[in-house]
Amino acid sequence: MNKIMQKNWQVPHSNVKEFFLKKNKYCVCVPVINEGEKIQKQLKRMSEFANIIDIIILDGGSTDNSLNIDFLMSIGVKALLTKKDKGKLSAQLRMGFAYALEQGYEGIITVDGNNKDSIESIPSFIQKLEEGFDFVQGSRYVPGGNEINTPLSRKLAIKLIHAPMISFISGYRYTDTTNGFRAHSKRFLMDERLQPFRNIFETYELLAYLSVKAPKLGYKVVEIPVTRSYPIGKIPTKISPLRGNMSLIKILLGLAMKKYDPK
Template sequence: MIKNNWEVPQFQKKDFFEKRSKYCICIPVINEGEKIKKQLSRMPDLTGKADIIILDGGSTDGSLADDFLRQMNVRTLMTKKDRGKLSAQLRMGFVYAIEEGYEGIITVDGNNKDSVESIPQFIEELEQGFDFVQGSRYVPGGEEVNTPLTRKVAIKLIHAPFISMLAGFRYTDTTNGFRAHSIRLLQDEKLQPFRKEFDTYELLAYLSVKAPRLGYKVKEIPVKRSYPVGKVPTKISPLRGNLLLMKILLNLAFKKYDPN
């Protein structure tokens, strides 16, 4: 059920197909060019298992043409027409999934770095009753390719240990956006993820902490994440990005994101 006090960005929506599945895959993108095209072409046939929803932050590169999305079996294109970044895109996708009656949501970045072949495993975990499933390249069976050293050190020595301590659950790959969420988790009044303060990367860390704290079934599963050889393309500077992540961790520690 959608609540009147939920804060959701303004967006435009195009539906190319009717709802076909009880799960959906939300893919946040902005100007991903050939990367999102290659990723969609790699997606396994999920007909009847999960519908694909693109969460566009306002792309201007022509990569999300209607004909192409139909060809790739994308059900819906949502385009944000409001402020906010990743967490804002996720909020609009989560609300749409709830409105459409989906039972679970898988999220995966649209930059062609993730093993989209692993999506059926996330679906299976939702079927088994798990509420929050974190993909990890650092559990047995997981794989990393060309992970930048600074990112790997930050994840292993700072982000994952800190989030694990706050959550009371041992995570290994907490910045990874390849995840699954049950609708019952997202609708919990003790969680309240539909707030404007979730704007950049706050929602990723917040959900990781709160899901186990609220008693939901949580686990990690192996995935593969691959970076290109050479300079890593990024939309945020390493210094600015690391400072933002540290700010989010401190806010989590002081429970600044908890509902009033």
């Protein structure tokens, strides 16, 4: 029986292709689906840090050939995990976290695969993990952070709704709670009081849940400056602003009612 079954983790079925053995203490998990040239450009940028962090791709089922095996191997990607099960971002993260923990990584950084984030910030996340922080949130809105062309609807949702509510529920003052550029320690993710490997986390629930539980469980939390840049003009997105914001509010209400806490 494998480790996941022994822990009763609920992890999406996936196809795992490993290209290299574990080389580093930490890894970076990149959830992605059909990002075309954007993910390829991002991975080329990330390859600069392949000597200090292992790169793991969490594919939600891309069909655009952007994750070509020869390309991934050429830039030093450690593994490609392709989800073969239901669920969206939270399912991809559960898949990646489970794989990384079983591989023995001491900390896991996550960053979206749409080439919007300051990949050069990766060493700063590693430094905070080394300093003993358990949850490191990247933020555009702390000193040194930067935002470029953030859509007004998203900025207002973060500043007026999401960040204030997450801060209130968690007891820690966050400024950029929808940002997926983060780091998590092994001890935090393995805490029995957290239990992130449950099917209740399917869409975007896990991001908010981790933000809330880290300070509430007494772990060391910090925000660090990052840059997030959107292209000029119409913003390509897989979520409509109205539907996306309504979904986030529903998740926030669930958090306030402790819907996602282990039973």
